[in-house]
Each structure stands twice: as structure tokens, then as C-alpha cells.
Amino acid sequence: MQALPNLFLIGPMGTGKSTIGRALAAELQRDFFDSDHVIEQRCGCNIPWIFDVEGEAGFRIRETQVIDEITRRQGVVLATGGGAVMHPTNRRLLRERGVVIYLSTTVEQQLRRTARDRNRPLLQCENPEQRLRDLLEQRDPLYRETATLMVSTDRRSPRSVVAEIRRRTRRYAGSTAYDCPSSLSGYSF
Numbered sequence: 180m181q182a183l184p185n186l187f188l189i190g191p192m193g194t195g196k197s198t199i200g201r202a203l204a205a206e207l208q209r210d211f212f213d214s215d216h217v218i219e220q221r222c223g224c225n226i227p228w229i230f231d232v233e234g235e236a237g238f239r240i241r242e243t244q245v246i247d248e249i250t251r252r253q254g255v256v257l258a259t260g261g262g263a264v265m266h267p268t269n270r271r272l273l274r275e276r277g278v279v280i281y282l283s284t285t286v287e288q289q290l291r292r293t294a295r296d297r298n299r300p301l302l303q304c305e306n307p308e309q310r311l312r313d314l315l316e317q318r319d320p321l322y323r324e325t326a327t328l329m330v331s332t333d334r335r336s337p338r339s340v341v342a343e344i345r346r347r348t349r350r351y352a353g354s355t356a357y358d359c360p361s362s363l364s365g366y367s368f
């Protein structure tokens with residue numbers, strides 16, 4: 180079997196990184212990691228608790244440790260947290276160690292998909308829609324800078340998104356992570 184480089188999913192909250200990542204890994208028969216879940220497992224508590232006790236800064240330190248560890252592996256699928264690209268070290272590790280897929284959707288979809296879940300502390304505010312818009316404005320250049328390719332999940336089934344990712348990453352089979360192009364900056368979609 181040909182080697183498959185790591186596949187890393189990045190993008191805003193509710194774009195489907197965890198959902199798509201799990202399905203993609205199952206289809207490809209690869210190990211799947213979700214950095215948010217790994218952090219929670221290690222800590223023995225949930226993300227809101229970590230934000231409460233350690234602040235966002237404490238969470239980000241944990242996130243960088245987990246991303247460094249997981250991205251050292253070979254042939255894995257990793258769903259990152261929505262803010263993983265905030266730290267320059269994470270951006271570098273992701274770019275250098277795998278094919279990075281930026282999942283996107285509209286803010287309206289993000290809002291719908293995250294509305295019932297209380298596990299995202301950054302959205303526990305008066306105006307989560309505005310928060311999502313602000314975060315997107317701040318982070319979109321960072322997602323683009325880090326990503327190899329961009330895939331929309333807007334009004335699409337996870338199945339169709341997984342099929343597109345498989346099709347568009349097939350060309351990287353057999354290459355090491357380090358051969359992969361590393362940035363979408365300067366491209367428009």
C-alpha cells in the first residue's frame with residue numbers, strides 16, 4: 180500500500196472538522212485524532228472547565244503540546260480545534276507535517292451547527308453570530324496561510340465532503356508530508 184501523508188483539518192467552529200475527520204479516517208482506515216478530545220481526555224475535564232480555570236492561554240498551551248505530539252505520527256487524520264491556527268508554532272507544525280485542509284462554511288451554518296452545544300466557551304456570549312464573524316475575520320488569513328487546500332462544507336453532506344477530500348488528496352499518496360505545497364496565501368477562492 181502506498182504511504183499516505185497526514186491529513187490535518189483546520190477551520191472555524193462548526194465547519195465539521197470533527198465530523199468529517201472521523202468519517203474520512205474511517206474510509207481511509209487511518210487513525211483519527213481530535214485535538215479537542217485528546218486535551219479533554221488528558222485533562223480529565225471539559226474545555227469550558229479548562230477555559231474557566233486556566234484561561235484561554237492555558238488551553239492554547241495544552242493545544243500546542245497535543246498538536247506537536249499528534250503531528251509527529253504518520254498517516255493520521257487530525258481534526259484540530261477552531262483556534263489552533265492562532266499559534267505560529269501550530270501553523271508551522273501543521274504545514275510541515277502534513278496536507279492541511281481548510282474546511283469552510285457560512286457563518287449562518289456555523290451558528291446553526293453550534294447553537295445547541297455549550298462546549299464552546301468562545302460562543303457563550305450575548306451575540307455568538309458577531310463573535311463568529313469577528314473570529315473569521317481575524318483567523319481566515321491564518322487558515323489560508325496554513326492550508327494546502329480549501330473545501331466548502333456548506334449545504335453538503337459529510338459524505339460528499341469526504342469524497343471531495345479523498346479525490347483532491349489522492350495526488351499526495353506516496354509523498355512525504357514535506358513534499359506538500361504549504362500555503363494558499365495569495366490564492367483567491
Ligand SMILES: Nc1ncnc2c1ncn2[C@@H]1O[C@H](COP(=O)(O)OP(=O)(O)OP(=O)(O)O)[C@@H](O)[C@H]1O
Binds near residue numbers: 195292
Ligand atoms: N456537512 C455537514 N452538514 C450538516 N451538519 C454538519 C456537517 N458537518 C458537521 N455537521 C454538524 O455540525 C455540528 C458541528 O460539527 P463539528 O463538531 O464536526 O464541527 P467542528 O468543526 O469540529 O467544530 P469545533 O471547531 O468547535 O471543534 C455537529 O452537530 C455535526 O453533526
Ligand SMILES: O=C(O)C1=C[C@@H](O)[C@@H](O)[C@H](O)C1
Binds near residue numbers: 226298300
Ligand atoms: O475556535 C476556537 O478558538 C475554539 C474551537 C473549539 O474547537 C475548541 O478548541 C475551543 O472551544 C476553542
Ligand SMILES: [Mg+2]
Binds near residue numbers: 197215258259260
Ligand atoms: Mg471539532
